Amino acid sequence: RPEVLLDALERAGATFEGENAPASAGKPLTKADLYGMGLTGGQDSGEKRRILLRRLALPEHLSVSAMLEALNLLYSREELLSLLSGEQRL
Structure with missing residues (x-):
């Protein structure tokens, strides 16, 4: 979907004509974080x-590295942790 692509580009640091550069995305997720989440x-x-x-x-068949990259592009650490804490255990 276009909005997902635009959001991913913004999180990756892309700027768009007429807009200021985005603020720092914060600390990215790591494989250790995924381990701690039981993933x-x-x-x-x-x-x-x-x-x-x-x-x-x-996609359900992403490798751990590909999943980590996608999560870091699409979600901030806080957004993902919040999303996971709002869900029942995986």
Whole structure:
């Protein structure tokens, strides 16, 4: 969808004619964060990733590295943690 693409470009630091540069996106998510969320290195972590990716309307078969990159482009650390805390356990 166009709005998803525009949001991803803005988070990546793209500027648009007539707009000021965006503020810093903050600390990015890391693989350690994904581990802490139970999305890597644990029992059923693959299934938990698929559930999260499905909820976020992202391809379900992304590698951990690709998923991490996509999450950092589309969400701030705070947005994702907030989203996950509002959900039942994955």
